[in-house]
Amino acid sequence: xxxxxxxxxxxxxxxxxxxxxxxxxxxxxxxxxxxxxxxxxxxxxxxxxxxxxxxxxxxxxxxxxxxxxxxxxxxxxxxxxxxxxxxxxxxxxxxxxxxxxxxxxxxxxxxxxxxxxxxxxxxxxxxxxxxxxxxxxxxxxxxxxxxxxxxxxxxxxxxxxxxxxxxxxxxxxxxxxxxxxxxxxxxxxxxxxxxxxxxxxxxxxxxxxxxxxxxxxxxx
Amino acid sequence: xxxxxxxxxxxxxxxxxxxxxxxxxxxxxxxxxxxxxxxxxxxxxxxxxxxxxxxxxxxxxxxxxxxxxxxxxxxxxxxxxxxxxxxxxxxxxxxxxxxxxxxxxxxxxxxxxxxxxxxxxxxxxxxxxxxxxxxxxxxxxxxxxxxxxxxxxxxxxxxxxxxxxxxxxxxxxxxxxxxxxxxxxxxxxxxxxxxxxxxxxxxxxxxxxxxxxxxxxxxxxxxxxxxxxxxxxxxxxxxxxxxxxxxxxxxxxxxxxxxxxxxxxxxxxxxxxxxxxxxxxxxxxxxxxxxxxxxxxxxxxxxxxxxxxxxxxxxxxxxxxxxxxxxxxxxxxxxxxxxxxxxxxxxxxxxxxxxxxxxxxxxxxxxxxxxxxxxxxxxxxxxxxxxxxxxxxxx
Numbered sequence: 153x154x155x156x157x158x159x160x161x162x163x164x165x166x167x168x169x170x171x172x173x174x175x176x177x178x179x180x181x182x183x184x185x186x187x188x189x190x191x192x193x194x195x196x197x198x199x200x201x202x203x204x205x206x207x208x209x210x211x212x213x214x215x216x217x218x219x220x221x222x223x224x225x226x227x228x229x230x231x232x233x234x235x236x237x238x239x240x241x242x243x244x245x246x247x248x249x250x251x252x253x254x255x256x257x258x259x260x261x262x263x264x265x266x267x268x269x270x271x272x273x274x275x276x277x278x279x280x281x282x283x284x285x286x287x288x289x290x291x292x293x294x295x296x297x298x299x300x301x302x303x304x305x306x307x308x309x310x311x312x313x314x315x316x317x318x319x320x321x322x323x324x325x326x327x328x329x330x331x332x333x334x335x336x337x338x339x340x341x342x343x344x345x346x347x348x349x350x351x352x353x354x355x356x357x358x359x360x361x362x363x364x365x366x367x368x369x370x371x372x
Numbered sequence: 373x374x375x376x377x378x379x380x381x382x383x384x385x386x387x388x389x390x391x392x393x394x395x396x397x398x399x400x401x402x403x404x405x406x407x408x409x410x411x412x413x414x415x416x417x418x419x420x421x422x423x424x425x426x427x428x429x430x431x432x433x434x435x436x437x438x439x440x441x442x443x444x445x446x447x448x449x450x451x452x453x454x455x456x457x458x459x460x461x462x463x464x465x466x467x468x469x470x471x472x473x474x475x476x477x478x479x480x481x482x483x484x485x486x487x488x489x490x491x492x493x494x495x496x497x498x499x500x501x502x503x504x505x506x507x508x509x510x511x512x513x514x515x516x517x518x519x520x521x522x523x524x525x526x527x528x529x530x531x532x533x534x535x536x537x538x539x540x541x542x543x544x545x546x547x548x549x550x551x552x553x554x555x556x557x558x559x560x561x562x563x564x565x566x567x568x569x570x571x572x573x574x575x576x577x578x579x580x581x582x583x584x585x586x587x588x589x590x591x592x593x594x595x596x597x598x599x600x601x602x603x604x605x606x607x608x609x610x611x612x613x614x615x616x617x618x619x620x621x622x623x624x625x626x627x628x629x630x631x632x633x634x635x636x637x638x639x640x641x642x643x644x645x646x647x648x649x650x651x652x653x654x655x656x657x658x659x660x661x662x663x664x665x666x667x668x669x670x671x672x673x674x675x676x677x678x679x680x681x682x683x684x685x686x687x688x689x690x691x692x693x694x695x696x697x698x699x700x701x702x703x704x705x706x707x708x709x710x711x712x713x714x715x716x717x718x719x720x721x722x723x724x725x726x727x728x729x730x731x732x733x734x735x736x737x738x739x740x741x742x743x744x745x746x747x748x749x750x751x752x753x754x755x756x757x758x759x760x761x762x763x764x765x766x767x
Binding site: 241266282283289293325326345 | 658707
């Protein structure tokens with residue numbers, strides 16, 4: 153999987169100001185082929201222009217960003233989604249990632265980091281911000297205990313391996329993939345594999361706990 | 373109708389209505405009939421046709437009125453057969469009123485129909501969602517009960533005379549609720565509406581006050597300091613966090629007291645205060661949460677010291693804080709990508725690291741590790757075992 157040197161990008165965000173801000177920040181490093189401000193226009197534009205990466209706001213007036221991902225995932229699997237949000241509400245973020253987004257970054261991310269994240273997603277990798285890593289650790293925390301009364305428990309999908317937890321913790325601590333590789337004395341490629349595997353588990357796990365976790369978050 | 377009479381005679385509407393009720397009681401219902409007939413024949417205010425003009429052409433309405441009249445007649449006959457003579461006195465007024473009201477119901481202008489419907493709403497339960505079947509069932513059961521009750525009352529022949537006052541009381545009650553019902557319902561509705569409007573207004577005012585205290589103040593400050601980008605960024609960041617914790621976590625702006633109850637709240641507080649006092653961004657991620665105790669208080673104090681150190685000396689513009697609450701231990705990492713230093717070269721009298729971090733953690737049974745090298749940033753790892761009896765509020 154090689155990243156195109158100038159990935160084609162569609163920006164979906166209901167704030168015009170933010171779209172133009174991102175567009176100018178990305179500069180010439182990516183090719184912005186379209187902008188949309190709501191779910192329906194976004195779906196038709198993405199299906200028509202087939203960008204490499206869609207920068208997707210988690211909150212859209214016509215429904216969550218996950219509606220865009222859900223609508224397009226089967227039809228145009230080659231289009232990849234990177235969730236972008238100012239919101240900290242973990243349940244919304246997890247919902248978009250579970251719908252099929254390849255990662256999540258906060259809107260306060262710097263221009264360079266954003267370009268880097270877009271390239272990574274375009275190349276098929278997962279992009280975990282420290283915050284998303286924290287959400288995922290939280291979501292998978294305490295899961296093995298719940299298995300006893302749940303016969304459908306699938307350890308393959310419903311549990312993170314020790315290594316995956318280590319990688320997530322380092323991401324949450326602010327380490328880059330390179331630093332993680334050095335810290336754990338593994339290759340960067342292996343780090344990427346672990347992150348992709350976590351993403352897959354997050355998306356495929358049918359655990360009720362994962363949804364219930366989101367509901368509980370609101371109460372604590 | 374009463375309003376029209378009041379207009380013509382110059383009396384209060386309520387007074388006219390009361391007078392009609394009282395006189396109809398004394399005249400054995402004759403005035404009530406007159407009232408209904410007048411309602412039919414007199415044009416309502418600001419119109420030139422009477423309900424009767426409409427009703428004449430309403431064949432189904434006339435059929436309904438006739439049917440209703442004969443039904444009541446049969447019921448009265450049946451009551452008489454059982455010996456319930458009380459109906460005898462009001463027999464004809466009752467029949468005429470019922471027929472007249474049926475015609476009015478079908479042919480009155482919309483406003484008057486609404487009045488009649490309001491009377492019927494509590495009676496029939498005509499609400500969205502309740503099905504016709506249940507309404508009919510309810511009314512039928514009520515009618516059967518009513519007839520049964522009347523029968524039992526009437527079958528005691530000796531005490532029949534005592535029933536007369538009761539019949540009168542029932543008629544008065546019916547008349548009062550018929551006359552004052554719409555007015556009372558209207559008042560109740562107005563009250564509900566008014567209360568809703570007041571709640572909305574209060575919420576708006578509360579929202580406006582909070583937005584003013586937080587967002588608008590910050591925007592004003594940002595405009596004044598437009599030439600100092602660092603401060604603008606800092607203000608915007610602090611405001612963003614405050615707004616977010618208000619919108620998503622329900623914490624009112626400016627109220628930090630509730631936060632200190634938990635460990636994660638303590639981490640958030642470090643983040644906010646260090647960002648406010650030093651020109652760096654602090655990214656805080658917490659996993660899990662638990663109540664604070666002395667050990668965790670010490671851990672937070674050490675973490676604050678480490679964060680302040682990173683903000684002051686590292687030269688990095690981002691400090692990352694990561695805290696994880698696990699069943700056995702709580703760990704916290706403070707990391708920056710700044711200039712770093714050689715830990716072995718730090719003179720022993722440097723209080724910050726030795727006293728504030730290492731010793732503070734050691735006193736409570738925890739540990740602290742500092743990893744740093746010139747040019748590679750610094751990471752302080754703090755771990756505090758948890759005393760066993762405390763359960764995590766959310767692991």
